[in-house]
Amino acid sequence: MFTFKFIKNSLLCGVNLNRNLLVANSRSLQLFRRPNEKKKNEDDDDEDLLPEKIEEQEIQDPEIQYRSIAHMRNKSRLRPAHRNMLYDRVPYMQAESWIHETLKYKRLIYGRYGKASGIDPRICFETKSEMDEREEYERVAFPNTIQEMMVIEEQKKREKKEKNAAREALILANIKKLEQWKTDLTNKRWKKEEEARVAKERKDRLIEEVRRHFGYTIHPKDERFKELLEKKEKEQRKALKEAKKQQKQSKMLEKMAASQKVTATAPAEKVEE
Amino acid sequence: MASLKHTSEKALQMLRSLPRLSLANIRDNPHSRIKTKRGRGQHRGDFHGNGQKRWTVLRLGYDCSNSPFYLRFKYEPYYQGHHLRRQYPPITLKTLQMLIDSNRLDTSRPIDVASLCTTGLFQIFPDEKQFGFQLIDEGAECFKAKINIEVQHASELVIAAIEKNGGVIRTAYYDQKALHALRDPKKFFERGLPIPRRMIPPQDAVEYYSNPKNRGYLADPEAISHERLVLAQKYGYKLPKIEDDPQYNMLIETKDPRQIFYGLEPGIVVNLKDKCIIKPKVDV
Numbered sequence: 171m172f173t174f175k176f177i178k179n180s181l182l183c184g185v186n187l188n189r190n191l192l193v194a195n196s197r198s199l200q201l202f203r204r205p206n207e208k209k210k211n212e213d214d215d216d217e218d219l220l221p222e223k224i225e226e227q228e229i230q231d232p233e234i235q236y237r238s239i240a241h242m243r244n245k246s247r248l249r250p251a252h253r254n255m256l257y258d259r260v261p262y263m264q265a266e267s268w269i270h271e272t273l274k275y276k277r278l279i280y281g282r283y284g285k286a287s288g289i290d291p292r293i294c295f296e297t298k299s300e301m302d303e304r305e306e307y308e309r310v311a312f313p314n315t316i317q318e319m320m321v322i323e324e325q326k327k328r329e330k331k332e333k334n335a336a337r338e339a340l341i342l343a344n345i346k347k348l349e350q351w352k353t354d355l356t357n358k359r360w361k362k363e364e365e366a367r368v369a370k371e372r373k374d375r376l377i378e379e380v381r382r383h384f385g386y387t388i389h390p391k392d393e394r395f396k397e398l399l400e401k402k403e404k405e406q407r408k409a410l411k412e413a414k415k416q417q418k419q420s421k422m423l424e425k426m427a428a429s430q431k432v433t434a435t436a437p438a439e440k441v442e443e
Numbered sequence: 444m445a446s447l448k449h450t451s452e453k454a455l456q457m458l459r460s461l462p463r464l465s466l467a468n469i470r471d472n473p474h475s476r477i478k479t480k481r482g483r484g485q486h487r488g489d490f491h492g493n494g495q496k497r498w499t500v501l502r503l504g505y506d507c508s509n510s511p512f513y514l515r516f517k518y519e520p521y522y523q524g525h526h527l528r529r530q531y532p533p534i535t536l537k538t539l540q541m542l543i544d545s546n547r548l549d550t551s552r553p554i555d556v557a558s559l560c561t562t563g564l565f566q567i568f569p570d571e572k573q574f575g576f577q578l579i580d581e582g583a584e585c586f587k588a589k590i591n592i593e594v595q596h597a598s599e600l601v602i603a604a605i606e607k608n609g610g611v612i613r614t615a616y617y618d619q620k621a622l623h624a625l626r627d628p629k630k631f632f633e634r635g636l637p638i639p640r641r642m643i644p645p646q647d648a649v650e651y652y653s654n655p656k657n658r659g660y661l662a663d664p665e666a667i668s669h670e671r672l673v674l675a676q677k678y679g680y681k682l683p684k685i686e687d688d689p690q691y692n693m694l695i696e697t698k699d700p701r702q703i704f705y706g707l708e709p710g711i712v713v714n715l716k717d718k719c720i721i722k723p724k725v726d727v
Contacts, residue, residue: 281635284716294635294712295723312643316661316700319649327650 260287376402529574529648531596534565536604537582543590553591553696553705556617560626567626569619578612580604591694593660596651602658603674609683611694615660616652618642621703628704632713637723640709641701660700 246253251261260283265271273293280289296304314322380398381387388395462468482488485500493499493507504513542548547562556575559565567573575595583604591611605612617625621641624631644652644661652659655666675682685694701709712721 277635278633279635281633281714282716284714286716291712291714291721294721295637295710301725308642314646316643316649316653319643319646320653320661322646323650323653
């Protein structure tokens with residue numbers, strides 16, 4: 171309201187203020203002037219733009235008058251595109267950049283300004299090739315239908331259950347054997363210890379014997395000690411071997427005696443049958 | 444469209460206006476000049492954690508130790524696949540009740556991600572692997588609204604709290620693209636794009652969304668109604684009959700598994716300015 175009154179007053183007061191407004195606009199126009207054009211004097215420029223006679227004619231036509239008033243009212247110093255955006259109009263009526271030619275931008279303008287944008291809404295939809303591509307993507311990304319995926323999921327669940335059950339059964343079976351395994355292990359350990367103990371005793375005995383032979387304590391790393399020890403060990407081994415042989419023989423004899431007894435008693439049994 | 448020129452054309456035009464090559468307008472080879480001044484601070488003046496040696500700027504991830512920083516800490520297996528896991532930002536039942544009480548949510552319409560996002564209190568970032576909202580049972584005892592809600596994840600107690608009041612809850616999967624459209628419908632429609640088709644859930648989400656106990660959108664409706672009864676018996680409340688409800692039509696409103704917006708099929712363009720929808724002749 172204020173601006174309207176202001177302009178109305180200025181129009182009534184005379185051309186002076188009016189002219190100043192247009193001078194400001196003409197300066198902004200200079201930016202778009204081609205470089206090969208000669209720069210004119212500012213005063214000349216003003217007169218070019220504002221011939222008094224033409225203005226008088228224009229004022230008579232209400233349409234042109236309204237436009238000129240609107241032009242004069244625009245004190246925002248906004249660029250036309252920005253001003254259009256402010257008033258919710260399509261910012262650029264003609265493409266001014268390669269961006270304005272892109273599909274994305276055109277869709278955006280249609281989406282924002284609708285029918286008034288003058289854009290054919292058919293561009294919003296995908297083309298046949300794009301549709302095919304999308305379908306192919308879906309086919310590759312989702313090879314299974316929901317039903318198939320549900321079946322797969324069921325199968326996975328079943329497999330997991332079976333695996334768990336098998337593992338549990340194995341553990342149960344092993345727990346039954348656990349006590350046996352424990353006794354086996356202790357026996358094994360005990361046997362090993364016993365063997366080690368016997369071997370040590372034997373060795374100690376040998377050393378003691380060697381010492382008694384010499385009559386004094388001799389260092390076990392001494393050559394003489396070693397020789398005698400070897401000799402003694404050999405003897406002992408021999409004795410062991412012989413003892414074993416004898417044992418074997420006696421066993422054989424026992425066996426033979428037993429078999430003879432059996433053969434002696436067997437025919438009698440047969441007769442009984 | 445004067446600015447649509449080929450780059451080579453532009454370059455040639457530029458060359459024409461440029462002066463000829465001479466000794467006056469060429470530059471030294473790089474690094475050919477010997478520096479007269481020592482750099483200070485970050486300009487190779489500092490030690491940069493490299494003991495007492497100046498004049499060095501170490502590579503990224505190195506600090507003059509034997510093991511570079513990027514190898515120093517061992518592999519953390521409990522984060523395996525963490526970057527691929529789906530996130531569901533939580534909303535409590537208490538908050539939901541507050542939204543309803545303060546008229547931020549309209550209970551006369553079905554509630555989904557779009558209506559939760561348009562309250563302006565929650566945001567969804569699909570590119571950060573957020574796949575929608577989950578309802579938390581906090582405030583289940585004071586939840587009193589009768590609603591038809593669709594979320595992406597809900598616990599048993601939440602389902603019971605909603606069904607006790609005669610409401611309906613459904614869990615549904617949205618892919619990232621669909622969620623992106625759904626998080627800000629106005630913005631999406633203003634892009635002038637056809638509404639995409641919702642994708643089917645990935646293999647590891649199928650079990651959840653096809654389970655009637657979770658009120659999954661892929662579950663058999665009969666199984667769901669049976670589970671409603673089972674849950675009512677478990678929590679000891681009388682299940683209100685939806686069939687006798689005056690809001691029956693609203694309560695049974697659902698989306699197709701391929702649909703993103705209520706009442707809008709995939710493939711159509713919505714124009715908010717003209718208040719119209721445009722359908723393609725070919726079926727998508």
